[in-house]
Amino acid sequence: MLENGKISIRQFSILVILFTVGGSILIVPSGLASEAKQDGWIAGLLALGIGLLLIPFYYALGHRFQDKTISEYSEDLLGKWVGKLISLLFFTYFMINAGLTLRNIGDFMTTQFIPETPIEAIFIVFLAIVIIGTRNGIEPLSRSAEVLFPLVILLFIILSTSLIPEIKFENIQPVYEVGIKPIIRGAIPFIGSTFLELVVFLMIFPFANKTNQLRNSFLTGTLIGGIILIFISLLAILTMGSEVTARHLYPSYALARKINVADFLTRIEAILAGIWFVTIFIKLTVFFYASALSLAQTLKLKDYRFLTLPLGMILMVLALVLGPNIVAIEKFNKYILAPYSFTFGFVFPMLLLAISTFRMKGVKKNSSQ
Structure with missing residues (x-):
């Protein structure tokens, strides 16, 4: 294996939480409110429900190949050339998501x-x-x-409690006024930009201890991360x-x-920025790590680390040309990421799971004969 590190179940769950929150904490409330209006939080709950349904599916695939990443068992299941093609497509998916992040x-x-700083300078600092x-x-x-997770939770609690005086419950009334279609339209981008991207953790499954407990750890991390995003969206609407x-x-x-507690505690937006910096660093690093490891495994290299510098240069260019x-x-x-993520977050993993299931049935049938 190109990676010898091991992580605990707790660390895996924390990675999932911070990855899920990621950059979504800034943009998700706008997307939910633009489609579902005051029912944006309902759209968020719908997206979270669908996201939680994806986790047992990912776990079933990852648990079946406990010592391999999705790039490795793609080749085992689909053959050398088709498997390498799928692995390279996953590498591209991880890189594009890293570029967007x-x-x-x-x-x-x-x-x-x-605003006066060139965006390229910011890219260089973060990429380093x-x-x-x-x-x-x-x-x-x-x-x-x-280590950073307690800080994120503390800042989130301070942010939430400081906004209590600003809450106006009439802002979410009447409930379910827009109907089901806008709620579904609001949930789709949320699913694509947050929960389908969790397929990247199939690159990390082999490095987690006690893989039989990963299902609950994965579900817990997704649930907590999703609740944080929905709660922030609800606070924004309220x-x-x-x-x-x-x-x-x-x-x-x-x-x-908007935070103003007794005209003393005001303008503490740095709290939200602090949460965002930590979570988006984790999200970007996980995507970039998966990209480098995936490419190294596909090309049968002995190490992935020497790829990080050239891939970092490519990532910087990619971030500039994506839009x-x-x-x-x-x-x-809004329009492309959801179907794009659906392909890599559902279609390809479902294909791999189906093929592995048929092969296992074939092996059992032959052995019984």
Whole structure:
């Protein structure tokens, strides 16, 4: 194996939580409110329910090949050339998602914090940290996530409690006014940009201890991460209203600016930024790690670490060419990412699971004869 590190069940669950929250904490409330209006939180619950249904499916595939990543057993199941093609497609999927994540970092920083700074400079700084994290391997990354996780939860609690005076329950009334179709339309991008992307953890399954407990760990991480996103979306609608939430590019960040506790505790949007920096670092590093490891395994290389620098350069270019501006990136996330993620997050894994099931039945039948 190209990776010798091992992570605990707890670390795996924390990685899933932070990955799920990722960059979604900034953009999900806007997408839910733009389609489902004040019922955006209902669309979020629908998306979370579907996301939780994906986890037993991923676990079934990963548990069947406990010592291999999805890039490795794709070749075992589909043959050398078709398997390599599927592995390379997964590598492309991981890289494109890493590029989108990096672009989200650059867009947020240049629009909210340092507008005069070239976006390329921001890419270089973040990529340097991500490359270091990737080269160290999955075990140090998981330990870092474990250390940072209590900070994320603490900041989330401070943010949530500080917004209590701003809540207006009339902003979510009447409930279920828009009907089921807008709720479904709101849930689809959420599923594509958050839960279908969890297929990347099939690259990490072999490095987790006690694989028989991974199913519950995976479900717990997805559930907690999804609840955090839905709760932030609900807070945004409750405090700002669905129309204002839908108009904001980063409604969660605008939400944090509304905090005012006794005219003393105000403008603490740095809290949300702190949550976002930690979670999006984990998400980008997991995608980049999966990209490097997948390509190394597909090409039968002895190590993946020497790939990190050239892949980092490619990732920087990719982040620049994926869209000419924020509007193009938003349209990509809304209309293209969901079917694209559905292909790699459901269709291909389902194909692999079906083939492995038929092969196991064939082996049992032959052995019984």
